Amino acid sequence: MAAVSAAPVIRADLSEAHPRPSGAATEGEAHEVETDRHGMPIHPGKTLGEPVVVLKDVRKAYLLDGGASVDVLKGISLSLDTDPRDGTPSEFYPIREGEFVLLRGASGQGKTTLCNCIGAIDSVTGGSIELFGEVLDAKAADSERTLADLRLRKIGWVFQSFQLLGALSAFENVELPMSVLGELSKQERTARAKMLLAMVGLEDRISHLPSELSGGEQQRVAIARSLANAPRLMLLDEAVADLDTRNQVAVMNLLLRINLERKVTMIMVTHDPHLECYADRILYIRDGRIEAQQINAKQTPLDAEAHAAFLAAEG
């Protein structure tokens, strides 16, 4: 039975808004929100699963040459914990299975650092991250084997610069994570790599080297590779920033399809306010903290031609 909470949640349907809102969401009117058995708001447009990413007071400081340290993440929480001072529930709740979350904010605010910590390619210096029930905290740096296994099995990464291996074909790039994991036969790996490349529309490019592919095609190979070991979470750091508008839209529409059809949870870092329509929730990061969040009632793909025309008109 769904409960009702008085937690203020900013709701918006970004599907009709063009231009999309940029910058932090304005504070919406606090209103009654139906919550699930965990106490999290029921998403208006989508059934979401269990919490899979829980952040508790996540902190990251870098030590600089000379001994000074710089605080980059200053206590980021996405959890169901209540405020110890007054017992109010956290406004920023965990990321749930199947949710598509955008991390937005200006340059240098800590988005990539947060993404890297969630993806276990960087370690936190305070607080904890719970990923599919596995706790990563400052001590987790000791268990490199556990982290490597987590990264290989559960997480698919897509970076701005594609990061394909230049000497390997598209097919070999996609097959590689499966070979490293070592659970499929050669025949199974071949079939899966071909299936994934067909899924991203590159069945006729499987023997091409990255240098023989366009930027959009390379990013689609990178997406196919990220799905090789059937991850439950995709982390996308400015994954479409280097693409032209049509390829941006094509890749975003592909990601949306993967999110909806395969229920892969997605966390994407972007500067681009026009991509907010793809997300279930947008978290605005400022100075190492979550400043605000916005819920998008309906994930909506852009139309490449219309979006290109809109951007051209906007100048």
Ligand SMILES: Nc1ncnc2c1ncn2[C@@H]1O[C@H](COP(=O)(O)OP(=O)(O)OP(=O)(O)O)[C@@H](O)[C@H]1O
């Ligand atoms: N290895 C490091 N050593 C020291 N400082 C770092 C390191 N990595 C990141 N920083 C600093 O942390 C801050 C946040 O960087 P981060 O890349 O997370 O920001 P961002 O919000 O992703 O920015 P952008 O949108 O420009 O990529 C920056 O001031 C950056 O200089």
